Amino acid sequence: MVDKVIEKIFISEWFSPVLIVLIWLFADRLTARVLSRVLESTLNKFVFKNTDLTPIELATRQKRVNTLRKLAIDVLRVILFAVALLMFLDSLGINIMPALTGLGLAGLAISLAAQNLLRDFLNGFIAILEDHFAVGDVVTIAGRSGVVEKFTLRATYLKDLDGNHIIVPNGMIGEVINATKHWSQAQIKVGVSYHADIKKALAVMREVAESLAKDFPEKILELTDVQGILEFEDSAIILRALIKTAPGEQWFVGREYRLRLKEAFDREGINIPFPQMDVWVKETPFSKDQKINA
Known part of the structure; x- marks a missing residue:
């Protein structure tokens, strides 16, 4: 009889802590799955309320939604764990009020000592609030x-x-x-020989740009700006073109444009020079009888 009473007391004492742990595990998984969908739906209502968005703006806002959702879930899971921990300690008969007071004093001391950590949190909050960047940028x-x-x-x-x-x-x-905010830009600089027909070279650059835009209309946003001569270097005249692209596409567009431009220059006989130096040797007239002392 005594053993049964002790067993009941033991079970009753440990039932609440175990139940709290199980509820926390269930709530943590629920937060990660169900709440993720709820937050995404809620954020979408505010972020995508403007229906006149371009595909690029939609992609940018979607990255922001994903970042905000992940951050909100992480914060909520930390809060949930803290609440569950306090309830668990209370179910074990531990008075949590002194613990909370001690945590408050310890938190104050830690906050004074951990200024770098506080600065991390503050800068992180400002970065997400002002949308400096998002996951995938x-x-x-x-x-x-x-x-x-x-x-x-x-x-x-x-x-x-x-x-x-x-x-x-x-x-x-x-x-x-x-480099991937709203839109991007590929900067193309190419050197041509001083003997080359510059107007012809610029025309070829425009033709290549037009061909590239027709093949990749989803990557190139505007007509390429072939600016002309950028500068004069020792061995070449530098020409420049700017291509406005979708976010993150500037590297692919730049590589493809350079490849096609090299092939077009070869066909048109436009030389892309390598560094070189012309050396002029002038002979000094000496008489036949004059000798050079080395």
């Missing part, structure tokens, strides 16, 4: 460039061209260069 932050793979209030996670995983604390975010 190609950016340069604190001198490091790469694709934004993940964003939290504490840090921004980049992946560069070499496949390196870069973690930039948000407190280091100062100047941000976003």
Whole structure:
């Protein structure tokens, strides 16, 4: 009889803590799945309320929605864990009020000592609030460039061209260069010989640009601006063209344009010179009897 009473007491004491843990696990998974869809639907109503958006604007706003949704879910899961932890401690008979008071004092001390962490959170909040960048953008932050793979209030996670995983604390975010915001631009500089027909070379550049725009209308937004002579260098005359592209397409468009331009220049006999130097040797007249002392 005594054993049964003890068993009931034991079960009753541990039922609530176990139940709280199970509820937290269920709520955490529910937050990650169901709440993700709810947040996406809610954000879409505000972000996409303007129906007169171009495909590029839609893609940009979609990246922002994905970033905001992921950040909101992370914050809510942290809050849910904190509440579950306090309820778990309370179910074990631990008075959480002194713990909360101690946590408040400890938090104050930590906040004074962890100013860098607070700056990370503040900069992260400002970056997402002002839409400096979103997951999927190609950016340069604190001198490091790469694709934004993940964003939290504490840090921004980049992946560069070499496949390196870069973690930039948000407190280091100062100047941000976003190469895929709204629209991008391919800058094409090519050198031609001083003996080349410049007008013909510019005409060929325009023809190549028009051909490229017809083949990739979804990547090129405007007619290419062939600006003409940019500068005179030692071995070549530098010509420049600017191509306005969809976000992130400037690298592909630039490579394709350079390939086609090289082939067109070869067909038209327009030379792209390599660095060279002309040396003029002038002989000094000497008499037959004069000798040069080495």
